[in-house]
Amino acid sequence: MSSEVTELTAADAAGRVRGGELSAAELFAAWRERAAGDSLNAYLWLADEAPGEIAAEGPLGGVPLAVKDLFCTEGIPSAAGSRILEGYRPPYTATVVERLTQAGAPTLGKTNMDEFAMGSSNENSGFGPVKNPWDESRVPGGSSGGSAAAVAAGLAPWAIGTDTGGSIRQPAALCGIVGLKPTYGACSRYGMIAFASSLDQAGPLTRDVTDCALLFGQMIGRDPRDSTSLAFPEELTLPTAERLDGLRFGVPPELSGEGIEPGVREVFDQTLARIEELGGQVVDVALPHSNEGISAYYLIAPAEASANLARFDGVRYGARAGDGDLLSMYEETREQGFGDEVKRRILIGTYALSSGYYDALYGRALRVRTKIAQDFRAAFERVDLIVTPTSPTVAFGLGERTDDPLAMYLSDFCTVPMPLAGIPAISIPGGMSEGLPVGVQLAGPAFSEGRILDAAFALETAIGFDGSAARDA
């Protein structure tokens, strides 16, 4: 029976539990069994058993949830993929996780990730890389690589991750699933171990668009503990659109031309054709400053990270090293606790904020960020949605880019402009290239998630992507 219920989408399983056809405890046990067979290193922690109480009557119907290790969960290890927090069990739970638990999605496990969400391949995890279920010699993408791989491989019905520069969308694309980065402020950041506070957003990683909409609908809302969170301005319903009539889709040449590998471009072109078949209109739209997105992102995010990660000093929690002297405690704790990429970004960020460099680096990056946001505003006066490839390439080989940080940074090329502008974007599977999934990205204005999910649903239906091969492995 277990293999049968785990083949259901989360929304279908929730429907059966709510309809009394399936018990939440059995469903949890079935998923627990699937997850225990994780050979991808997707999980860092797995629940021993179902929690005593599951809010099965809630909208999420008791369907268990894989939670990125970045979210604090009370009494459960929450290390953000870092050795410096190994064994750390927070005394409180992140708002988003709390909301989802109350809505009927108990935590199944904590998923692997790039350390402090810094990475595009999951190879920066302090606990070993995650393998891509489509090809275990390849990366699943990052930083929410564990969540994406778990959902793609059928080790979890659905998952949450976080996206700062593409950390939900890019692994979703590389693993052939759906990933949504919401509007900045739509979901509370309280309890998310911060990487870059002005960019970080929680979001769903799911098997299909319906699951995505169902999960997302329970994540949103103002949280008095997060001053930057906002009430979602409209009611969200599950998507039903079959056509795209009347919708204008803008294709920015800056994010879909140079640097996109041919196989990805091919799937992208097929997707544009589908959009037109469904009655949508495809037009070119310029995002002239988006080419500077990577440069701006790799100053702003490290600058914020350099401050956010200062608290890991060995004084209060997590690892402590050194010989008892204050300076040696700071230096040894951070030297031993942080991985190379985290150290690299702390250095970049510290430098960007330093007296004498601030204006030329951080200040300039902020001005570029404003320009990028203006580009999007202008574009959305002409089009309803913007469509691009999610990742310039399909999943690359483990170890292929680890010695070349710049090549790794370019993996985020198509996904970085949206968080800089604070706008939502989804990645859905568009097709296959070289036997690997290719993601297509739809972005819209702030709080247009309803429109994005509707369009994604219509496209998904038309594309008919089959991800079962990754689950059968």
Added chain:
Amino acid sequence: MPEAVAERAYEPVIGLEIHVQLSTRTKMFCGCALSFGEEPNTRTCPVCLGLPGTLPVVNAEAVHYGLMIGMALGCEPAPRSIFHRKNYFYPDLPKGYQVSQYDVPLARDGRLGDIRIHRVHLEEDAAKLVHAGASGRIHSAEASVVDFNRGGTPLVEIVTEPDVRSAAQAAKWLRLLRVTLRSLGVSDVNMDEGSLRCDANVSLRPAGQTTLGTKAELKNMNSFRFLERGIDAELARQEAILREGGSVVQETLHYDTRTGAISSLRSKEEAHDYRYFPEPDLVPVAPTEEMLERARSALPELPAERAERLERDFGLALDAATLLAFRTELGDFFETTVQAGGENADARAIANWVTGELTANLGDADPGESKVEPAALARLVAMVADGAVAGSAAKEVLSALVAEGGDPERIVEKEGLGRADAGELSGIVERAMSEQADAVQKVREGNDKAIGAIMGVVMRETKGRADGGEVQRLIRERL
């Protein structure tokens, strides 16, 4: 040494930076109650401990208090002020940065008394480090522990323009600031306990020069006395350097209140690069018209204004008006007493009694809480003016009022403190003159001062009920 340098006069230029702990119910960015000497680490939560994933939320009451302070100091509140992160590593700073306002403070450009205010901004206090070991300082400590109870307490920082010209002026002005803040009810403003802290930026320049000299920042002056001594010591140190043809180095200095010694904490080269940047976890503070109005209407009459009014409306001397205005409870008792005295009340006499004899009896206690009714004091002062009771007897009446309360007429009657009349006095005067024959002789020979000895006897005999002027007249009649 050139003659000119040796003789040159130097002008001190001093600016003050004051930290005020606000007496809000909860901390600046979380819901923890403020701590008043509880067990260490019992007033903490994930937010003020800086645990991973936590976020700050601005305390609305702290903004309200900050706006009140800004307005009381005549500042313009900013339509949108923003918080920054001030980055540095120290164990008392759990996030590795302090959330503080930087280039857009809550309020700016005001004035209190003779000193202009540069800015008023909000920030959070650090936790408290306790060092085990003989020195009590971190460098030689055997172990150090952190008490996070104080961490996150709301602070307002007030920065003056460099308008202060002497240590005495600094201390005097800081007293005005303290009494002003106290009247707002926004802080305990206690220097011993650290709820009011003052640093001074001290420099010297040749008299007449308008550009500023190099300043040194003097820290840790935890009383008015030490503020004055510390600044004087630093001015002397700088003057000695300049007179020897040297130049002052920009640095941060520690004033040792025990030895009076000044030592360098860090030089300009060692100064931290705080890498300030806008705090992305907070939105700007944009006070609504409603918030501004609430702050405005919460402002009481400020001490400086009250001193002026007391001087103007009651004809009080500046000293008395200032004392009454700065000790709010004395001022309140004074005004109630004048009112109780009705149309003919002598406000200046009442002020003398309140600031003199009453304060001598009560010390720091609030007369409003004492047994002395304002109406009783008003009648006593009137009785003295009418001659019904002599001055020294009236002091006894007041002591009785302080001890027992009640009615001055009844006390006078019961204790027999009414003024001795001429009939009663003449016998006493005659006895005193015969007892003090030597003194009588001296007065007759022109030593007028000797009359005091005779009067002393009369006063002793009448227990102070006699009017001095009348006694003199009676003695002279009999010489």
